[in-house]
Every structure is written in structure tokens, then in C-alpha cells.
Amino acid sequence: MLHKLIESRLQIAVAAALPGAAVGTVLVRPCPDPKFGDYQTNALMALAKERKLNPRAFAADIAARLDLGNLCAKVEVAGPGFLNFHLQPAAIVRALQGAISSERLFYQPAATPRTVVVDFSSPNVAKPMHVGHIRSTILGDCLARTLRLLGHRVITDNHLGDWGTQFGKLIVGWKHHLDAAALVRDPVAEMERLYRWVNQASGTDPAVLEAARQELVKLQDGDAENLGIWRQMQALSQHQFDTVYGRLGVRFDHTLGESFYNPRLKGVVEDLIARGIARESEGAQVVFFDDDSELKNHPAIVQKSDGAANYATTDLATLAYRIETWHPDEIIYVTDGRQQLHFKQIFAALHRWRPEARVTLAHVWFGSILGGDGKPFKTRSGDTIKLADLLDEAEERALRVVTEKSPDLPEAERREIARVIGLGAIKYQDLLPNRQSDYVFQWDKMLALNGNTAPYLQYAYTRIRSIFRKLADSGGGAGSAGDTTALELAAPPEFRLARHLLNFGLTLETVAAEYRPNYLCNYLYELAGHFTDFYENCPVLKADEPARSHRLALCDLTARVLKQGLDALGIETPERM
Numbered sequence: 001m002l003h004k005l006i007e008s009r010l011q012i013a014v015a016a017a018l019p020g021a022a023v024g025t026v027l028v029r030p031c032p033d034p035k036f037g038d039y040q041t042n043a044l045m046a047l048a049k050e051r052k053l054n055p056r057a058f059a060a061d062i063a064a065r066l067d068l069g070n071l072c073a074k075v076e077v078a079g080p081g082f083l084n085f086h087l088q089p090a091a092i093v094r095a096l097q098g099a100i101s102s103e104r105l106f107y108q109p110a111a112t113p114r115t116v117v118v119d120f121s122s123p124n125v126a127k128p129m130h131v132g133h134i135r136s137t138i139l140g141d142c143l144a145r146t147l148r149l150l151g152h153r154v155i156t157d158n159h160l161g162d163w164g165t166q167f168g169k170l171i172v173g174w175k176h177h178l179d180a181a182a183l184v185r186d187p188v189a190e191m192e193r194l195y196r197w198v199n200q201a202s203g204t205d206p207a208v209l210e211a212a213r214q215e216l217v218k219l220q221d222g223d224a225e226n227l228g229i230w231r232q233m234q235a236l237s238q239h240q241f242d243t244v245y246g247r248l249g250v251r252f253d254h255t256l257g258e259s260f261y262n263p264r265l266k267g268v269v270e271d272l273i274a275r276g277i278a279r280e281s282e283g284a285q286v287v288f289f290d291d292d293s294e295l296k297n298h299p300a301i302v303q304k305s306d307g308a309a310n311y312a313t314t315d316l317a318t319l320a321y322r323i324e325t326w327h328p329d330e331i332i333y334v335t336d337g338r339q340q341l342h343f344k345q346i347f348a349a350l351h352r353w354r355p356e357a358r359v360t361l362a363h364v365w366f367g368s369i370l371g372g373d374g375k376p377f378k379t380r381s382g383d384t385i386k387l388a389d390l391l392d393e394a395e396e397r398a399l400r401v402v403t404e405k406s407p408d409l410p411e412a413e414r415r416e417i418a419r420v421i422g423l424g425a426i427k428y429q430d431l432l433p434n435r436q437s438d439y440v441f442q443w444d445k446m447l448a449l450n451g452n453t454a455p456y457l458q459y460a461y462t463r464i465r466s467i468f469r470k471l472a473d474s475g476g477g478a479g480s481a482g483d484t485t486a487l488e489l490a491a492p493p494e495f496r497l498a499r500h501l502l503n504f505g506l507t508l509e510t511v512a513a514e515y516r517p518n519y520l521c522n523y524l525y526e527l528a529g530h531f532t533d534f535y536e537n538c539p540v541l542k543a544d545e546p547a548r549s550h551r552l553a554l555c556d557l558t559a560r561v562l563k564q565g566l567d568a569l570g571i572e573t574p575e576r577m
């Protein structure tokens, strides 16, 4: 049988006492301040207003009619018409027991699973993956993991920038200036050098620019030699991307880059024209948004005056393909904030082009990563920082932290722990801030064992694991807790920890609904805090039975939630540090 979450049971009970109100409108949330109770709803205030009733009287009337079974010790009307619920300790215990005996920790699989496409990472061929792509990769991966955990059908798609005018210049460079040895040593750096060289030369020499234009036309017309060069550049880049994804533990169900949609672009433009959505303007084909106050002055070009399609055309073709192929309920695009206008245009164009499409489109955008000087994060010499170098440095710095902490561990083990900590620190630093704000990249802060960091949470996890190692060493059973059939919570820190555990599912749902992993970061940080408070005040291994078993059960649940929560963030957990 499905174990229903406490908040959904409260929600259903309140809705049942409210004839005519839909369950979905009655949100029940944990009390912001536990002083006032465990859960709270403010839904009655809006309803009272709607029905022209006194909100406090209305709330009291509903409270009196609630059928809550044995869930609550009391229900209070508070403030201008809140209902505050105080749980029965037994209800908390039942929820804990449900989690002890199940894989699923305080969350329910979605009642109606959605098909969600997550478009993220999407770096560009022949260019290094830089820190700008790190946020998309880390955020997108976390959202995909969280949605999957909640039971949705997730399709991840890496929309590589593998087509476009830059290839004209790259092919000129490849044919005339390629340094074969450099290509073997560091293929992406060599391609970048070629591009820079030709780009610069075409600024001063019209003949180079013309040559690039001709190579591009040949590539687009399917010239075998140029296609061959383009495929090599693609393969070399993909290899570099795969190395980074492998290190980050990120995988894609599909990698359908821009080139995949190339054969469809003409049809898209023709269809837009035929339906009167695009029209000619100064030789280009343009979609105007006259009825849209925001986009009125921002028409979208879908075919340039030279006949070429562009980024917008490709994204419309991509949308049509995804809708036809996967029938998604939702498509999430994870890119930096500079693409906001682009996605507003694409979404608005789709609504006119496919008015029947019932798909939710979300642009999940983020701010920049800044250096210590408050400017975009660069190397000392002013170059963009390459993602692979950044990951190397994170692992090296983490190795110093681990070596200082545990000098006696064998080197191979220290390196493996450093890998998990270094990569976790980078990811967590990226997921913790509100994604729309810029943040300053700070090595010391992200690797600190104290504070709201990945190493702190990983360390909290290893501390709990060490309790169970000690237990096993003393012959007290290898893994988790003993008899918890009559689980009892007595001390206030036990209650606080238990109550916080219950909110894991709600937190995951908020992350998925608002596309904001920072909620999960903060939830886990608070969980580690509640655990510390519990552990400092309630002896575990030294306690007498049955308290010992019950406290071990709380330890085990905390470790499992920490591990699963970090996993949803894309962060691994070491067994010791």
C-alpha cells in the first residue's frame, strides 16, 4: 500500500471539509516557525474572501469539521485565518517507520507522471567547454535527476552547437593552417586557434572572408571533403565533451545537435510563411508579435536576407521535432540569462504555430560566475577558464584538504575521496545560490568543511557511517538499526530531526516545480544541523535499549536522506573522509 505523505493527508482532509474547493488549491506546508505547529495552511483566507466570510470564523468553522483521524494532537486558528496543525507524535513515528521499511524516503511517486524534456549543457563544437557551460550542465543534470526521482519520464537532450557560419572559417583554417602535431596534442585548442586566426584575418582581408563564405556554401551543399572535415571536428569535440561528462557523472538520452535539424529548416520557414506567421521584411522572413506588449518591438528573424536560417529557425524545428517524437508535457531549457529574449520569441512563435500544443515551456536561466574581482571568471592571463582544468584544480585542492585531515589513509583512497569532494564542492557552490544571481567563484569557501558546502554535508554523512562501522566492530550488527517496531521519540532534538526528515519529499517537489535546486541544498544543510544538534545531545551507541535502536534508526534515516539528496544534486558521497 502506498504510504501517503502527511501533508497530502492534511490537504485532503481540509479539502473534504470545504465543499466546492479543489484539493489542489489547498496547500499545506511545514510551519515556517515550529513554535506554531508542524504544518500550516493559508488557503482558507483566500476562500473566505471569495465567499465574503470572516476569515477567522470561517477557519474555526472548518477546523471544527476536520476529520483528521489520529494525525493531529490539535489544530489552531492563528493570525488572520491560518490553520496550524500540531501532529501526534505517533503520526511522526508512523511516517518514520514507513521510510525505514521502504526504498522511498518521505516522497511519493508523482500520481500523474509527466514526460519532461530537459535541454541542457549544449556546448559548441570546435570550442572548449568553458565555465559558462558548467552551470547549465550542473543545473540541468540536477533537475533531470530530481524529476526522475519523483517518477516523471525524463528525456535529456544535449542540443550541441554543431552547425553554423563558424564552420566556413574553421574549414579555411583546417585546409590551410592546420598544425597536425598540435591537433594530436590538444585538438580543441588547435581548432580554437584556427578559428581565431581566420576570424582575425577575415577582419582585415576580404579574400579570407570570401574564402570562408565559399567553404560554408560548399559544406551546406554537401561537399564531401568539407563534410569530412566537419565530421572530424565534431568527433574530436565530442570526445572532449564525453570526458567532462564522464567526470561529472552526467549522461544524455540524446545528443541531437543543431545539425540534426538542418534538413528541416526550409520546411519550417515555408510552413510559417504559408500560415501567415512569418512575412517578408527587407528581404528577410520575420515573425512579428504585434499583440504582445513585451515582444512588440522584438520581431524574430527566421530567415536572413541571404536565405540562411538561424538559431531561432533551428529552435523552432527542434520544438516541432520534440513535440512530434516525444509528446512531452514540459520542455525545460537551461541556459544563461542572455538568452531570455530568444526563448520568449521561440515560445511565443510556437503558440501561434502550434496553437493546439499542450506543452509547458520553461526557460530556466542563470547568472554568471564571477572571479574575485567581481568580473567574469577568467584565468590570470585573461583567457576563459576551461572546464577540464577547473575540475583538475578542484580535485588537487581537495586532496590537500583530505591529506591534512586523514594523513594515514593510503594515497589511492585519499585521491578517490578528493575526487568526490572536489567535484561535489564545485557542483554545490553552483547549485546553492539563487540561480538567477551571479556568484563569485571561491575555492576556499566551497571546500570548507564548515558552512553550507558539499564537503560539510559529505562529512556529516561519513560521521553517521562511522557510527555504524563502530557498531559493526563491537559486534552489534553490520548495517542499520535494530528493533524499531515500537519506535519512540523522547528528546526535543529527536523530534526536530524527525520532523525535518519528513519534509524531504516536499522539498524535492518544490525543486521540480520551481526549477530551483537551492531549496534542496538548504534543506540538506538544515538536516545536517538538526543531526548535529541531536548527536551532541543524545548519546547513540552508549544509550540503553530501546533508545539505542531508535536513535540508530534516526541516524540511518538521516544518512539515507543525505545520500539520496546529494545524489539528486548529482553529488557523490564518500564512506569516509
Ligand code: ARG
Residues within 6 Å of the ligand: 119, 121, 122, 123, 124, 159, 160, 161, 315, 318, 333, 334, 335
Ligand atoms: N549552444 C548554445 C550555447 O552555447 C546553447 C543551446 C541551448 N539550447 C537550445 N535549444 N537553444 O549558448
